[in-house]
Amino acid sequence: MARSQYLSFVHAVIAAIKPDISTEDMDENWEKLRFFLPDNLVLAALDLIDRDSVVKYCAPWGRVRYEVLGSTATYTVFPQLPSPDSDIMAYCTCPSFTYSVLLSKSQLMCKHVLATLLAERLQKCVERPVTADELASTVTRCFS
Template sequence: MSSLTAVAEELLRDIKNVYAETSNIPDDLLLALKFMFGSSALHALDLVDHRSVTCLSSPSGRKVFQVVGASGNFYTCYISVHYCPCPAFAFSVLRRNESLLCKHILAIYLSQALQLSRQEPVSDQQMSHILSGKVRNST
């Protein structure tokens, strides 16, 4: 999360800590999330609620996240380099610099904070194919 602003990092940390203690996200943190990330926050929470985030990890330690978007599109995201291949990321984050991240990356951060991402081990060979874009994992 080093590429997120300090405020965003602190907010996600607060959500993680409070959720770990109470299994709930209080309204004030939800409002802060909405204030900071706009409509992406609601969409990201919906993705988390639908368990749309899967963490793929290989024996060599490589890890990527796959998110099934609300439209059913499948995105392989790389949070280590803060990248998602979705059109919103390209337009709002990279081109216009209007957002810190897209709903898919935010869903990954939230699913990690809430420990709600699915975990799927893959072989090193499968990971190589996923990273090269040749194969999409079937989650």
Template structure:
């Protein structure tokens, strides 16, 4: 296995533990938060802030297509694709793709943790709106 696959497996495993702890006690233990912080560093703090401020929304079209919209700290909404590490933000392009010093950006991390904790707000959008969103991804 390569380094990226190893880290991705660890991240996926930690997110499963987040989900299990949320279901069992509705809290995240300090040990789990420390483990997440070891991998994500400051991105975890930033992601948790986005979650606390309810900036993660699941946009669902009438035909059933869906994406996550995470509004960043600057107020810019970014689209995160389901089951993917893709995000439109500059940090994804620079830190994840170019420098490879981050596994995922804070927006994707916020979406993943929100999903695992079962706290994602859903918003219905038209198929036309979803088409416009998807056509502007790059």
């Protein structure tokens, strides 16, 4: 099976998660995620969510940016890329994403991407409104 199909399955499981979902249904979704992703990846993503490490910056005109506060640095996450032909559906600026997802292709995503996708579905992102200047600063920081 192609990577893009696995990613589609993972995204479908994540899309089924809702903030008010029953414990029974949530357990079933966690089991499905654990089928496609390593346990340590799922647990690390949930830990980031529990520590309120997923930050959603909301610009007044509707633009949204995500950052995840890691243990050693802050990483910018792009949870949905506009390229339907690619087997990469998200991007993170962390070294793990570069090595494990892009180079060795040993994982479908890093813990920061998974945490962002799950936090968004569970409505657990720490939301911060930003001005145009503040958003420009986060973009500049991402590419420096």
